[in-house]
Amino acid sequence: MKAAVIVFPGSNCDEDCRWALQHVCGVPTEMVWFRHRVPDDVDLIVLPGGFSYGDYLRAGALARFAPAMESVREAAEKGRLVLGICNGFQILVEAHLLPGVLLRNTCLQFLCKDVFLKTVRRDTPFTLGVPEVVRMPIAHGMGNYYIDTDGLKALQDNGQIVFQYCDHAGRVTAESNPNGSLDNIAGIVNRAGNVLGMMPHPERAAEDALGCHDGRYLLESAIRYLIKG
Amino acid sequence: MKGKVIVRLKSEVSDPQGMTIQQTVSKLGFEGVRKVRAGKFFEIELDAADRATAEKTLHGLCDRILANPIIEDYTFEIE
Structure with a gap:
């Protein structure tokens, strides 16, 4: 199998993602410049964190029109795995x-800290074998997930909420919600289950040298899923 | 022609930026500032044959890029 990381102007977690995929998990990983198409033989596409196009207008609003995104859309429609982390989620x-939008954190501050996540869905391609409570860092100013009432109900009814902010014991509480996200949402999947967006950074928690290896469970889940076909 | 576009957060979307501005100006002693909502303003110079063409272009721009319909509404005027 093969992975690719899209590099937008202003991405800054692209090398971290490559390191985690290639050196920690052992998957050949190609860097794809935003002006190019993702090659057809790529099974897992990662949209990394950072500040694509300087977050101008709205985070992610301009990167959406980058040429690479057309091939990301096609890959998603074909059922290939797409993982958007932080700015990648935006x-x-x-x-x-993915439905919804990410607003400015209610505290208005850029938050850079570890959070606990409840793995609500442990049967998606990305969360097979991911423990029920994991710890990963967040680093964002616009991570406040918002969707209208009907949209939220659809997410809940379809089981699309994959990660929720929680405390160390896995309790989803108002106090453990760092940014004001509706329903403590930290990560969601599309209805088909092959596109995951999340604000926390699994690649920054992918090996013990980084202080935590919980993120590795997620990457390895995707890889195992793809290898088993 | 010039298009002046205002993009606003929908009323049901909370605006922590506006709330913080309101709190700060109240602390500074400006009385009667009950509510502040922050938005975006764009001034766009257009080469358009007529007003209808300019309107069409601006609607296209707003619908596709300048506003996110999940959270924002827009209005514009043409000079």
């Missing part, structure tokens, strides 16, 4: 590959 919602 790009996926702006591109309508």
